[in-house]
Amino acid sequence: MLAYIVESFDRSTKVIDFHYPNELLQRNNWELSDEPETLDDILISCRATLKYAIKTAHPRYFNQLSTGLDMVGLAADWLTSTANTNMFTYEVAPVFVLLEYVTLKKMREIIGWQEGHGDGIFSPGGAISNMYAMLLARYKMFPEVKEKGMSSVPRLVAFTSEHSHFSIKKGAAALGIGTESVICIKADERGKMIPSDLERRIVEAKQKGYVPFFVSATAGTTVYGAFDPLMAIADICKKHDIWMHVDGAWGGSLLMSRKHRWKLNGVERSGLMQSCNQMQACYLFQQDKQYDLSYDTGDKALQCGRHVDIFKLWLMWRAKGTIGFEAQIDKCLELSEYLYNKIKDREGYEMPQHTNVCFWYLPPGVRYLEDKVEKMKRLHKVAPVIKARMMEYGTTMVSYQPQGDKVNFFRMVISNPAATFEDIDFLIEEIERLGQDL
Amino acid sequence: MLAYIVESFDRSTKVIDFHYPNELLQRNNWELSDEPETLDDILISCRATLKYAIKTAHPRYFNQLSTGLDMVGLAADWLTSTANTNMFTYEVAPVFVLLEYVTLKKMREIIGWQEGHGDGIFSPGGAISNMYAMLLARYKMFPEVKEKGMSSVPRLVAFTSEHSHFSIKKGAAALGIGTESVICIKADERGKMIPSDLERRIVEAKQKGYVPFFVSATAGTTVYGAFDPLMAIADICKKHDIWMHVDGAWGGSLLMSRKHRWKLNGVERSGLMQSCNQMQACYLFQQDKQYDLSYDTGDKALQCGRHVDIFKLWLMWRAKGTIGFEAQIDKCLELSEYLYNKIKDREGYEMPQHTNVCFWYLPPGVRYLEDKVEKMKRLHKVAPVIKARMMEYGTTMVSYQPQGDKVNFFRMVISNPAATFEDIDFLIEEIERLGQDL
Numbered sequence: 001m002l003a004y005i006v007e008s009f010d011r012s013t014k015v016i017d018f019h020y021p022n023e024l025l026q027r028n029n030w031e032l033s034d035e036p037e038t039l040d041d042i043l044i045s046c047r048a049t050l051k052y053a054i055k056t057a058h059p060r061y062f063n064q065l066s067t068g069l070d071m072v073g074l075a076a077d078w079l080t081s082t083a084n085t086n087m088f089t090y091e092v093a094p095v096f097v098l099l100e101y102v103t104l105k106k107m108r109e110i111i112g113w114q115e116g117h118g119d120g121i122f123s124p125g126g127a128i129s130n131m132y133a134m135l136l137a138r139y140k141m142f143p144e145v146k147e148k149g150m151s152s153v154p155r156l157v158a159f160t161s162e163h164s165h166f167s168i169k170k171g172a173a174a175l176g177i178g179t180e181s182v183i184c185i186k187a188d189e190r191g192k193m194i195p196s197d198l199e200r201r202i203v204e205a206k207q208k209g210y211v212p213f214f215v216s217a218t219a220g221t222t223v224y225g226a227f228d229p230l231m232a233i234a235d236i237c238k239k240h241d242i243w244m245h246v247d248g249a250w251g252g253s254l255l256m257s258r259k260h261r262w263k264l265n266g267v268e269r270s271g272l273m274q275s276c277n278q279m280q281a282c283y284l285f286q287q288d289k290q291y292d293l294s295y296d297t298g299d300k301a302l303q304c305g306r307h308v309d310i311f312k313l314w315l316m317w318r319a320k321g322t323i324g325f326e327a328q329i330d331k332c333l334e335l336s337e338y339l340y341n342k343i344k345d346r347e348g349y350e351m352p353q354h355t356n357v358c359f360w361y362l363p364p365g366v367r368y369l370e371d372k373v374e375k376m377k378r379l380h381k382v383a384p385v386i387k388a389r390m391m392e393y394g395t396t397m398v399s400y401q402p403q404g405d406k407v408n409f410f411r412m413v414i415s416n417p418a419a420t421f422e423d424i425d426f427l428i429e430e431i432e433r434l435g436q437d438l
Numbered sequence: 439m440l441a442y443i444v445e446s447f448d449r450s451t452k453v454i455d456f457h458y459p460n461e462l463l464q465r466n467n468w469e470l471s472d473e474p475e476t477l478d479d480i481l482i483s484c485r486a487t488l489k490y491a492i493k494t495a496h497p498r499y500f501n502q503l504s505t506g507l508d509m510v511g512l513a514a515d516w517l518t519s520t521a522n523t524n525m526f527t528y529e530v531a532p533v534f535v536l537l538e539y540v541t542l543k544k545m546r547e548i549i550g551w552q553e554g555h556g557d558g559i560f561s562p563g564g565a566i567s568n569m570y571a572m573l574l575a576r577y578k579m580f581p582e583v584k585e586k587g588m589s590s591v592p593r594l595v596a597f598t599s600e601h602s603h604f605s606i607k608k609g610a611a612a613l614g615i616g617t618e619s620v621i622c623i624k625a626d627e628r629g630k631m632i633p634s635d636l637e638r639r640i641v642e643a644k645q646k647g648y649v650p651f652f653v654s655a656t657a658g659t660t661v662y663g664a665f666d667p668l669m670a671i672a673d674i675c676k677k678h679d680i681w682m683h684v685d686g687a688w689g690g691s692l693l694m695s696r697k698h699r700w701k702l703n704g705v706e707r708s709g710l711m712q713s714c715n716q717m718q719a720c721y722l723f724q725q726d727k728q729y730d731l732s733y734d735t736g737d738k739a740l741q742c743g744r745h746v747d748i749f750k751l752w753l754m755w756r757a758k759g760t761i762g763f764e765a766q767i768d769k770c771l772e773l774s775e776y777l778y779n780k781i782k783d784r785e786g787y788e789m790p791q792h793t794n795v796c797f798w799y800l801p802p803g804v805r806y807l808e809d810k811v812e813k814m815k816r817l818h819k820v821a822p823v824i825k826a827r828m829m830e831y832g833t834t835m836v837s838y839q840p841q842g843d844k845v846n847f848f849r850m851v852i853s854n855p856a857a858t859f860e861d862i863d864f865l866i867e868e869i870e871r872l873g874q875d876l
Contacts (some may be wrong), residue, residue, distance in 0.1 A: 036759040077519035149616025150588035176614020178587025290826040321474035388728040
């Protein structure tokens, strides 16, 4: 594992040794059988697993929002696995429950909530967190939904930007609200929700007899990295008495940067948590325990068992301090700016302005086409081919997608602490190398 | 960490070095600050974290359904942390996605589903899995709920045993079905759902105009470890055209034991998965990728990012083989039987018969009380005090709870592979030592 880590940081190794699913299955015997394997075979399996894995620590891996490997974080994860417990109760995870308590307190302080206000819990990712937010908003307005279900309340509608994360709709589908009751608000060309359109749609929904209960603003949209105007949205939510949620899965950490936190101004006006999930299972949350039961936080969760996620974040935070995170965030944004400036006037690139640097590379064969329709059709196919070639060569990885009426473009997100200016230069050269014949 | 592991298996060390929450917070400076800590301080934090953690590997730790530490499993977890990726797509987790595919195929085979039938996904725990089951059942009967919400359908009702896990109600609350629409079916004295009561309640619900859509049977209830009669329940579900779910979080692994798998006869008749959660986010599940997109399983999940849980199970399975799991399961059940036989006729114990060995210890001062009400009142307080003392001394840990009209009793579950007959003997002696004065 240590050799793998060292190798991962080495730019001369591949980001991925790519193979197609059937190829990997044929090349490796990964089937499960009745008989045990020898320890040697187990080690061979471990080596193969790492050989064909993505090197997410690689300085040129830019594919997802989360990239890079933090050594203290890794150590913390190993310790978490070693402790091998679960967040059920204070009883079985005393330290981790307290570290979650300390960390959530600090996070609320950074958001700007007054002491003693607010609550929180670590959940298995942003999608489930968005679902929690919707649950809380619904519970606040109609607590009877918990017992009586959605048939006891009027038709609820939620609002979110057309650029928001798909988990808002997924959550609405699961919670029995329905995807059609999620009203998508127009975003401006930079991907920010347009407050006047939000208010217009709220009024419209009320006129139809629907009950607006939830606005999900996004601080860092998935594709453009746009920050919705939280202050203006908070004003509208206050006026219409609607729960405001801020999805900060991507951009929330900017709160730790003195230079960039203004982008989240207004986040302190978003809703506070309530315990709407409590079921008081008496085999787990016994009321006659000897310790302060407010530390049995498990009943706030949708889950019963919860993976211990806290230690990794807590230990990294201790090791870096808030200023360490700040430096890391500022550096990522500086690299984004560098990339933006580099391709702004470069031949063969087009780009709308965004926090995530989103851009098209137009190979010479596409660049000069006069037929606009044909040009877009051809351009749409460029990014998938370049990406596939990147994976074949294993040199770098970056994401692409279409958005609205825009054909496939690259979305460059920089969260990898190992990335440097040279890696940005490399990315551009590589895109041109792999795409010039298209 | 290695020293901690070795120590954990040593019976002479404490299971827990127990302290009250405020005490732990005062004793350790765990606050997060702006400035980074030194590496030495980080190591001190790591040591403190392990010092005050529960030793879940300890042979005398019986507190939760999952106990014990498997060394291959731990190695797999470390490797998972090192690979540091996510189950989004095949693109970012090629090996892990394939191992999940292989493992799910094997699991379906063990359940007894025909090849090519069935589907599945690893979710963050049993509670979320039960929620998935309810989602699937609802989607199967009323696919329009996804878009139109619960207001588009008649009132749905779900059925589960009064001994089932609290997550069924939690899920119903979240999904907008409402806890009052979860009808609790009577269980017999061993904790098994009574099929005739199920059918009676289904008919009753239909007469009221409600639509029964979901029956959750339990294979291994949380407290008694009871197995609902799956065949009889499947017959009723078939007759009334209701989705049958089997919650096998606790007892499902008995399918791997030739001796015990009959307890789950009928599980192969439970419902099959459908993709009701799909949202087709185009930034993640691009349709123009170069590989077989059926391996981008992420859109089946409620989550967007998913922790890599597969490797731990897969590597343990390879190292043990199915027969290794079988031996481990058989041994746990043998130890349960040993404990059952040991306390059956022992003075001061009372016990209903269950798979999980549930029992009361009656200290001499309670044992001979003639006033029945007073006796139950006193007995109710015995288990919490003994448990608190166990934690103070740190010698062992076992769970307790009341159930229905039964006062607090111990629930002894044996899943710890390190436990032996001697550890069972120790538990009994320790309960008597700690409780005799009560």
